[in-house]
Amino acid sequence: MNILLYDIGSYTQSDFIYFLRKSGHNCKNLLYKCTNLYHDDFFEYKFNKELSALLYDCVISTNFSPIVAKLCYKHKLKYISWIYDSPINTEQIKYFQFPTNHIFHFDRIQVEQIKSLGNINIYHLPLAVNTERLNKILITQKDISAYTCDISFIGQFYNTPLAQIMSVQTDYDKGYINAILDSQLKIYGYNFIEELITDELINRFNQRLHSISNVSEELSKQGLIYNIAKQITHTERLALLTLLGQLFQVHYYATETPPVLSHLKHQGSAKYFTEMPKIFRLSKLNLNPTLKSIQSGIPLRALDILGSKGVLLSNFQPELAEYFTDGVDVIMYDSIESALDKADFYLKNDAIRQQIALNGYNNVATNFAYPEKINYIFKTAGLS
Numbered sequence: 034m035n036i037l038l039y040d041i042g043s044y045t046q047s048d049f050i051y052f053l054r055k056s057g058h059n060c061k062n063l064l065y066k067c068t069n070l071y072h073d074d075f076f077e078y079k080f081n082k083e084l085s086a087l088l089y090d091c092v093i094s095t096n097f098s099p100i101v102a103k104l105c106y107k108h109k110l111k112y113i114s115w116i117y118d119s120p121i122n123t124e125q126i127k128y129f130q131f132p133t134n135h136i137f138h139f140d141r142i143q144v145e146q147i148k149s150l151g152n153i154n155i156y157h158l159p160l161a162v163n164t165e166r167l168n169k170i171l172i173t174q175k176d177i178s179a180y181t182c183d184i185s186f187i188g189q190f191y192n193t194p195l196a197q198i199m200s201v202q203t204d205y206d207k208g209y210i211n212a213i214l215d216s217q218l219k220i221y222g223y224n225f226i227e228e229l230i231t232d233e234l235i236n237r238f239n240q241r242l243h244s245i246s247n248v249s250e251e252l253s254k255q256g257l258i259y260n261i262a263k264q265i266t267h268t269e270r271l272a273l274l275t276l277l278g279q280l281f282q283v284h285y286y287a288t289e290t291p292p293v294l295s296h297l298k299h300q301g302s303a304k305y306f307t308e309m310p311k312i313f314r315l316s317k318l319n320l321n322p323t324l325k326s327i328q329s330g331i332p333l334r335a336l337d338i339l340g341s342k343g344v345l346l347s348n349f350q351p352e353l354a355e356y357f358t359d360g361v362d363v364i365m366y367d368s369i370e371s372a373l374d375k376a377d378f379y380l381k382n383d384a385i386r387q388q389i390a391l392n393g394y395n396n397v398a399t400n401f402a403y404p405e406k407i408n409y410i411f412k413t414a415g416l417s
Contacts, residue, residue: 091113093113183283185318335347
């Protein structure tokens, strides 16, 4: 097939293209970041020109582009998107309705939520990992000296404006949100934030924001839910790293340096293709607390860890528990106390931990490979 790929700078794009070409498809990749997700004159002109000049069988992108969906519908061309971000922006959903769309998303619960809105071509599809590329990365003695540690963490801490939003709210509403934060922090495997954020609550929040702080912009329901999810993730990650760092040798890689983590070794940021795989492989445990807006799916970072032959230490996540077994090919915790206990046990049992790394790698190499995912995508979209 002749395939046009729209590239927003995704980490997965090069692996996706590699396996498409390896399967015999002709691929052209267009790298461009739209200034506006819904309207960009320059991009629309160039994209229209490209679709008119050559005969393509489909257009593919990682994550969903409203502009591309609109243009593919105009040209009556199938548009495939494979989403690896969460949550889905509700403003984009009206663009999901085009019959030329075939949308794939890694989070089953979010897929079901979108399906319930109407006749939308959206399907659940876990993400993939390129073990072929990862196996070619060589570990040097310098790498061993630089990256070996008990536990590593690579990620963000998700600072949010929630404190400012809450500062002008009533004591009742502050207490309500704080109760959600505290409860969801302690519960793994079920996300109830959205159920507890009502339209009435959003209206009260906006009234207070407008009357007391003179804020003109409206706070959306999705915006508040996402900020709550990020705040819980922020709290969990700092708590885990603080406590683990008091007991074990912990390295963290991030652009931020929270003062509470001053007792840990900050390693700066890590390059995705060259440094991260080495860190994953040389860390005895790789801590990966899932962003709370991901309701059931397995995040890309978890698969990257496993595909690099690293040991994944993750919170309980429904789909992670579906595809992997705790203590066999991953390590899952269901509380901060559980994370500390499991880290202590597995750091004292090298042979068990090393077997988990091998099992996890074999699982993703078999069940999360690109060729099988690509075949499913084309079959589902009616292209094979």
